[in-house]
Each structure stands twice: as structure tokens, then as C-alpha cells.
């Protein structure tokens with residue numbers, strides 16, 4: 001087991017209620033423990049309203065723990081004097097709704113917002129914007145587009161670029177692929193994969209697409225009604241179909257295929273989560289026979 | 291021990307938000323509540339005596355408490371505006387020259403002067419404001435926007451004959467009531483978006499904090515505009531074309547309880563107004579007695 | 583029977599001189615949509631899907647060309663209400679579609695605009711909340727819901743209007759798998775009872791379940807046909823920056839073990855039965 005102290009992000013026993021003390025009070029996190037180490041992608045899945053977004057907001061100090069502790073890069077976020085600005089520069093967050101994230105008039109200004117706040121030189125900011133636009137598949141000239149005149153998917157890409165331009169160390173992604181076309185989705189997978197391989201970096205990602213989570217995550221947390229009910233590797237988590245379907249989740253399509261084969265009495269090995277793994281499993285089935 | 295996030299200021303917002311519930315006030319016909327609310331506001335403006343405004347305040351609080359809605363939220367709604375109110379009251383008490391005429395001077399220093407009349411008007415200002423806030427609160431907390439639209443519409447419908455656009459009026463009321471919480475939530479989200487990319491709103495007070503908030507204004511305006519447009523599209527595409535031909539799932543019909551409630555209220559409110567005029571200088575001839 | 587007819591539709595968001603300079607979001611679109619079809623609209627980001635869908639209920643009117651719904655032109659303002667009663671639309675962004683302060687009121691908003699009797703409205707609201715699984719959120723203010731919960735609410739509030747034609751613009755993109763399945767099943771059931779469905783999506787797995795797939799690229803219709811046809815044109819798909827459904831991708835990798843065209847194997851059920859057939863028949867190389 002890794003040493004807990006080495007975690008880039010360590011969340012322990014966090015509770016949170018929205019609008020406490022009003023008639024709208026609602027418990028959204030109910031004692032969550034979670035940690036993220038360097039060079040890994042951690043996935044969070046859970047039904048709508050289970051507190052995934054709320055949890056992500058705790059990771060860069062947009063919300064403070066009402067009980068429990070959150071440490072990012074060793075800095076306790078809950079404490080009143082915490083230097084949140086430093087933390088937020090190191091922890092980039094792509095929001096669930098790009099509409100809430102992209103606020104400047106021009107695409108270029110929006111992507112430059114983060115780098116400018118970091119006090120970078122004009123030339124560097126320019127390079128960052130150019131780089132970030134290229135990463136999400138747009139030419140530099142896209143910077144002159146008005147943000148109010150983008151399609152939702154285009155806006156999502158701009159939102160991702162705006163966070164990447166800050167070159168964060170921990171990347172928080174809240175349903176980053178919703179609204180992205182297949183190519184942009186594949187590009188993002190590659191970005192995530194390259195990102196997490198660099199030292200001192202990690203990715204924490206929320207998604208409702210089980211295929212993506214299975215494909216990308218080194219570890220997965222299952223959040224239900226503000227509690228972690230299951231955690232482990234993709235293989236481990238997706239070997240519990242009953243627990244998942246009880247909680248509004250499902251198996252990724254490759255795992256579903258394998259399970260259906262087993263139900264038909266075909267002797268396939270279980271545990272395939274990705275496309276490649278499922279193909280290997282099927283190939284093996286035929287090979288073993290001949 | 292809890293450090294609250296600097297963005298959760300929607301917590302402080304309680305006026306203008308419907309709270310689903312089953313209190314007596316929730317059950318009343320929206321028209322009754324509109325009439326009560328309007329009467330309270332008009333009375334608060336009309337009365338010119340401290341005791342009368344106090345009675346109005348007692349009346350609205352007792353309606354809130356007696357019907358099981360509770361006055362706690364309403365007091366909370368008052369809290370954020372209290373400082374402005376205090377400043378206004380102080381200005382009234384010391385710095386309005388008109389209030390010196392025909393009045394007993396209590397205290398004076400250069401251009402500042404406090405008279406019996408200025409004290410009364412300062413106190414009245416606070417009292418009126420409190421009554422109005424509580425009345426609006428009483429109404430908005432117990433009436434969903436849907437009920438509100440239909441209530442206003444039904445009340446104004448008789449005036450349609452003389453060309454008052456009942457439904458459009460109802461929508462204007464709806465949207466302006468709806469807009470305040472939306473604006474606050476949008477601001478909150480925008481601050482979160484900016485903060486998570488390194489903007490700093492954290493420390494500093496007063497002018498310095500205001501200057502930090504400045505970069506919010508332009509995007510806030512743009513976002514609100516964009517959202518207003520989207521909401522209009524969403525309404526239109528669900529066949530919204532104004533009031534004509536629109537029905538309600540609630541079918542509001544006046545019940546006995548509604549008549550009783552409105553009767554009792556009119557009696558109480560009328561008594562307060564009557565007392566306000568009866569105990570006037572003209573009737574009693576003595577100033578000292580009438581100052582309250 | 584034809585429900586929607588689109589003739590030479592071009593649309594530009596610009597106006598005046600900028601329009602003449604000519605960036606068009608849609609260009610020369612001709613489509614005929616028959617009653618009872620189930621259509622998926624796919625295409626890259628910015629290819630014009632949302633723009634096309636907004637033409638179907640007259641929210642946008644053609645810069646050039648014409649859109650007719652049951653023979654009614656969307657350019658005629660007096661027919662708009664009737665058109666919108668026929669074509670119900672769920673938008674792409676759940677954050678900006680909610681207009682009321684109570685979940686039940688939101689679902690009732692559409693039916694109330696249709697001028698239905700209170701009993702009928704109540705019944706529809708109950709129904710829509712039950713089939714989408716929104717009951718648990720009854721009595722809550724919409725703006726305090728999570729994004730997925732909001733999206734589910736937007737779907738329910740259009741379902742309650744029982745339109746003849748349902749237009750969904752990526753309307754299940756943020757739902758959890760169970761809610762998505764509930765919505766899919768309901769839409770499928772209504773479709774079987776005769777409702778026309780037009781849904782845009784970026785999920786090829788979902789598109790494959792439709793009866794007809796329309797592919798947009800750069801504002802033009804690049805392909806139009808049954809999913810099987812579309813997904814057999816792999817080179818074109820790659821050019822249009824699209825991909826194959828997950829299970830077809832698996833099937834392609836084990837192609838020489840199977841006896842059927844892989845582009846038919848749209849979902850785990852079909853793939854599993856193809857694999858087990860092949861296995862039982864001996865799994866010889868083709």
C-alpha cells in the first residue's frame with residue numbers, strides 16, 4: 001500500500017450540507033474518504049445527485065469541508081488561513097456545465113484568464129493559449145470567436161483548454177466528455193493519459209459513461225447518497241453488477257457482452273472492461289477450443 | 291469550526307424564494323395572499339404613527355407565527371439590509387432640514403439636528419421597511435410562482451376590459467421575482483468559475499472587496515442576458531404564448547377559509563388604520579400624546 | 583405519411599453584411615421525415631445539429647428555404663403554437679431551461695400552456711414523473727438540483743406535453759445509466775405507439791439503435807440511411823471524425839471468428855449472440 005502521506009489529494013471523513021439552517025438544507029456528502037496519488041487516474045461514478053460534483057468542489061477549495069479534512073499537496077484546505085489561490089492554481093477544475101465556466105466575451109480571453117491571473121508574461125500567455133487550443137483541436141485563430149456564438153460542444157472544448165492552459169498538477173474533470181464528438185473524446189482520452197504519466201500529476205474524473213471510466217481509470221470510487229459504497233480497480237468494481245445496478249449504474253458494454261456470454265453458458269473468462277480486453281477474451285475462447 | 295466557503299452567499303438569500311410546505315398560508319388562495327400583501331404594504335406607507343406601525347409589525351409577525359410559517363426566515367431576510375436601513379434612518383433623524391419646521395428640537399450641532407419629528411420619521415422608516423419586507427416574505431415563501439401567475443392574472447382579469455394586459459403583468463411580476471435568486475446563483479457560479487482559475491476574492495473588506503468584485507460585472511451581465519434568452523426559448527417551445535388559453539393544474543377557487551382569512555385580516559388592518567387617524571393631533575389637540 | 587418536410591434549408595446566425603460574407607451553420611438541407619420514424623442525428627461539434635433541430639419547431643426560421651410541419655410552414659407566426667404542440671423539444675443545456683420554482687410546476691408548465699383540464703394536467707404530471715423516476719424530487723426547487731437531475735426534469739416536462747414528435751438535443755448526455763435507460767424505454771414505448779422521435783447524440787451506441795441515422799458535416803447532410811449502412815461506410819465515418827459503436831469495435835477485432843457482418847452487432851445482446859452462435863457452430867476460420 002502506498003503511504004497516505006504521499007497522496008496529492010487526501011480527503012478524510014468529509015461531510016457537507018447545502019444551505020444549512022434553511023428549509024432547503026440537504027446533506028450531500030456523508031463521510032467521504034478518498035485519496036489520489038501521483039501518476040494515476042481516479043474515476044468517480046454514482047447516480048445523479050449522489051454528491052460527485054460537490055465532492056470535486058471540495059478538492060480545490062470552492063467548498064470547504066463542514067466536517068473532516070481535505071489536503072491537497074499537503075495543504076489543509078479547511079483551515080481559515082489556507083492559501084486557496086495557490087491550491088487552485090495547482091488543481092484545475094473543468095466544470096460539469098461549460099456554460100458556467102466560459103465567461104469572457106472572446107475565446108482567447110477566456111483561455112488566457114487563468115494564465116494571466118498567474119502573472120505570466122504576455123508572450124507566455126499567448127503561447128499557453130496557442131498550445132491549449134491546439135490540444136483541443138482548434139487553430140490559433142479560434143481565439144477570436146465570440147463565446148456566445150459557440151455550439152455547446154465547442155464551448156466544452158474551450159473550457160477544457162482554459163484549464164489546461166494553467167498547466168495544473170491535479171486535473172479535476174466533471175463529466176468532461178458530455179457533448180464532445182467522438183474525435184474530441186479520443187483526443188481528451190489521450191490528453192488525460194499523457195497528463196497522468198508526468199511526475200507529480202494525477203487526474204480525478206467523474207463520468208456517467210461506464211466505458212470511459214473503465215478504460216481510463218486506475219482506481220474507481222462508487223459514490224451513493226454521499227457515501228463511498230465501493231472502491232477498487234475497474235476489474236474489481238465492474239465485477240459487482242448487482243451492487244451497481246441497485247444504485248442506478250451499469251456495466252460497460254464490453255463487460256456486459258462477456259456477462260451475457262456467460263449467461264448463455266459460454267465458458268469465457270470474466271473481467272474484461274475495455275474493448276481490447278473483450279476482444280482478447282473472445283479470441284481466447286476460440287483459441288482454447290481449437 | 292466550519293469555515294464557510296466565500297461563495298455560499300445564496301445561504302443568506304431567503305426573500306423571494308418559495309418554500310414548499312403545508313402551513314395554513316400555503317393552503318390559502320393566492321389571490322387572498324396577494325390582497326393581504328398589498329394591503330400590508332399600502333398600510334405601512336399610509337400610517338404615520340409609531341404605535342400604528344408597531345401594531346402592523348405585530349400583525350404580520352403573528353400571521354407568520356400563527357399560521358406555522360415562522361418568522362425566523364423573515365428576520366434573516368432583514369439582516370443583510372439592516373446596515374443600509376440604519377444609515378437611512380440616521381440621515382432621516384439628523385440631516386433632513388424639512389423635519390425641523392414646526393418641531394421641538396431635542397439636540398443640535400452645526401447642521402445636524404434632532405427633533406421630535408425627525409425621531410418619529412426615522413423610527414417610522416425602519417418600521418415601515420420591516421413591515422414591507424415581512425409582508426413580501428409572507429407572500430413569496432408560501433406562494434409558488436405558478437400560483438402567483440394565476441393569482442395576479444385572475445385579480446387583474448376584470449381590468450382587461452379597460453385594456454390592462456393581465457397575463458403580461460403577471461409574467462413581469464413572475465420574472466422579476468424569479469430573477470433575483472437566479473442572479474445570485476449565477477453570480478455565485480461565476481465567482482466559482484473565476485476563482486478556480488486563480489482569481490482572488492478572498493480577503494479585504496469594503497472598497498477593496500468591491501474593487502475585487504468589479505471584474506464580475508460585465509460577464510455577469512452577459513451571462514444573465516444569455517440565460518434570459520435561453521429561458522425565453524424554453525418557454526416558447528413549450529407553447530407559452532401569454533395568458534390566453536392557459537389553464538392551471540391547481541384550479542384555484544375561493545373556499546370558506548379564504549373568506550374568513552381575508553375578513554379577519556381586513557378587520558385587523560382596518561382597525562390599525564382607523565386608530566392611526568383617530569389618535570391624531572386634530573382629535574386630541576395635544577402634541578405630546580400624539581407623538582407616538 | 584410525411585410529418586416534416588425540409589426544402590433547401592440554409593441558415594446563418596449572422597445578419598446584414600456579415601451574412602453576405604456568408605458563414606452558414608446549415609447549407610442546402612433537404613429532408614423528409616415520415617410519421618413514426620426514429621431518427622438519430624449525429625455529427626462533429628459545430629456541424630449544425632442543434633441548429634437543425636431548432637428549425638423543427640420554429641424557434642429558428644430558415645434564412646433560405648422552408649420547413650413544414652404537417653404542412654404548416656414555420657415562417658407563419660400564427661401557426662407556431664400549433665407547430666410547437668406537435669413538435670416538443672428538449673434542449674441541450676439543462677442549466678438554462680427551467681422556468682418555475684417547483685419540480686411539479688415545471689412538469690405542469692407545458693400542459694398548462696396547452697389549456698388542458700386540471701385533472702388531465704395532474705394525470706400527465708403524475709405519469710411523466712413516474713416514468714422518469716422524478717417522484718423522489720417532488721417538492722424541490724429546480725434550481726437547487728444537480729445537473730443530471732435538472733436534465734431529467736427537462737425531459738419529463740416535455741414528455742408531459744405528449745407531442746406527436748419528440749425532438750431531443752443530446753437530452754440524456756448527463757443522466758446516470760439507470761435514468762437514461764428509463765428515458766430510453768419510455769421514448770421507445772411511445773415510439774411504438776406512433777410517436778416520431780428525432781434525437782441528436784454523440785454516442786454511436788445510441789445512434790445505432792435508431793431506425794434512421796442522419797449525419798451532418800459542416801452544415802450539410804453528409805449521409806442518411808439505416809444504421810447498418812452508415813456504419814459499414816467506415817472510411818467516411820473516419821473522415822467525418824465519427825466512430826463505430828462499442829460492440830462493433832469489439833466485433834471488428836474478432837471479425838474472422840464470426841459468421842455475420844460486424845456492423846450489425848450494435849449492442850452487447852447482438853454481439854453476444856453472434857459470438858455464441860459462432861462458438862456453437864465450431865468457430866472455424868472463415
Ligand SMILES: Nc1ncnc2c1ncn2[C@@H]1O[C@H](COP(=O)(O)OP(=O)(O)OP(=O)(O)O)[C@@H](O)[C@H]1O
Nearest residue numbers: 149151152153154595607627628629630631632633
Ligand atoms: N447563437 C449562435 N450564434 C452564432 N453562431 C452560432 C450560434 N450557435 C451556434 N453557432 C455556430 O453554428 C455552427 C453550428 O452550431 P450547432 O450548435 O448547430 O452545432 P452542433 O452540431 O449542435 O454542435 P454540438 O455537437 O457542439 O452541440 C457552429 O459553427 C457554431 O459555432
Ligand SMILES: Nc1ncnc2c1ncn2[C@@H]1O[C@H](COP(=O)(O)OP(=O)(O)OP(=O)(O)O)[C@@H](O)[C@H]1O
Nearest residue numbers: 018028048049050051052053054726727728730731
Ligand atoms: N446549489 C445547491 N443547493 C442545494 N442543493 C444542491 C445544490 N447543488 C446540488 N444540490 C443537491 O445536493 C445533492 C448532490 O448534488 P451534486 O450536484 O453533488 O450531485 P452529482 O452527483 O454531481 O449529480 P449529477 O450526476 O446529476 O451531476 C443533490 O441531491 C442535489 O439536489
Ligand SMILES: [Mg+2]
Nearest residue numbers: 053096728729
Ligand atoms: Mg454533478
Ligand SMILES: [Mg+2]
Nearest residue numbers: 151152631632
Ligand atoms: Mg448542439
